[in-house]
Amino acid sequence: MKTFRIAILAYPGCMAAQVFAISDVLGIAADIDASLGQTRRLRFELQVIALAGRSVKVAGGLALQAPRLQGRVDLLIVPGMETRRQQDWSAKLAPLGRELAFIRKTFAVGTPVASVCVGAFLLGEAGLLNGRRVTTAWLFAADLAARYPAAQVNADAILLEDGAVTTTAAVSSAFDLSLHLIKRHLGAAVASATARAALLPAQRASQSPYVDHGLLAPQLPTFSQGLQQWFEARLAETYDLERVAQAFHISGRTLMRRVKAETGKSPLTLLQDARVVKAKQLLSGSDLSLARIIEAVGYSDAASFARLFSLRVGETPAKYRRRTL
Structure with missing residues (x-):
């Protein structure tokens, strides 16, 4: 039987929930795979490692015992870390130089690497994200894009695999990564059964339904931010480009050009947002x-709005209300 060896890197301040979520779900999958009565194709062998080979103080001040890496692995997983919305990423990452060097070296010898949540920042700091399509927690996607401009950050995606680098969304995407690995190596039937047994969504395609704009800092340049605020005070009014332009004492063409230059969008798109x-x-x-x-x-x-809402959010207004009320 083939063995697929996975190492999860524990480091100071990492989120233990992400470490153990992967271990637990892969364990459930192994049991389900065995119970299906088929010849097992693969066995997951998972180890939680720490570079010091001793106790690591993870998020919340908890102590986690983890040995050094033993031998080669088929995948290195880097969990996210405890952080704040207004984070000084340089200061946060500076103490992790040893871990960054390990990630860089492990990848350089041909080992695929995956991150969970803001673990993507460690991959970015190690130089693994350049030129790749990547994601992270929606709350920190703008930070990731600003810090690593050579990366193509998709704030909506739950999981993106670009070559030998896989990145995932926010905290609970550890489960999505687990199901992705199960489906890849044990098959769709085992992945679906594991999701049902663990009460996990079998497939999530987008972070959009979970975005809370009240938690996001304003992202628009000054002029477009002012336009968006003007729209917010008049959402029920019929859109008229010339009327909007007059309110800002410019022509409709200038308004279109200026908003396009700042945001890549049209004024109507800002209103729809x-x-x-x-x-x-x-x-x-x-x-x-x-x-x-x-x-x-x-x-x-109602049908037109439902189409717009579904396109932007990833689910219908009725489904969104049921899930969030």
Whole structure:
């Protein structure tokens, strides 16, 4: 039987939940694979390692005993770390020089590397993200893109695999990574059965349904930020480009050009963004009917708004309300 060896790198301040989530779900999968009565194709062998080979103080001040790496592995997983919304990433990463060198060296000898959540910052610091499509927790995606401009950051993705580098979304994406590995090596049937046994979603394609815009710092340049705020105060009004332009004492063409240059979007797209954000707030935080909410954000056609909402959020307004209320 083939063995697939995985090492999870424990380091000071890492999130133990992400370490153990992977170990536990792979263990469930192994049991399910054995119970299906088929010849087992592969066995996962997982070790939690620490470079010092002794106790590591992880997030929350807990002590985790972890040995040094023994032999070669087929995959190195780097969990995320305890962090804050306004994080000084240089200061946060500076004490992890030894871990960064280990990640860099491990990858250089041909070992694939995966990260969970903000573990992507360690991969970026080690130089593994350059030119790759990557993701991380939506709350820190802008930070990742700013710090590693050579990376192509997709803030919506749950999991992205680009060559020998895999990155995942926020904390619970440790489960998505586990199911991805199970499906890859044990098959879709085992992955689906494992998800059912562990009460996990079998497949999540996007972080968009989980984004809370109230937690995000303003991302737009000054002019476009002002335009978005103007829209937010007039969401129910009919869109008229010339009227908007007059409010800012410029022509419609200048308005279009300036917003496009700053954001890559049109003024109408900014308005649609604002309408979807407000609809999400009302769906999860009010008792208003869906029809009233649609009207409050400037739509008269429920089907048109549902299409827009689903495209931006990844699920229908009704499903979003059921999940968030």
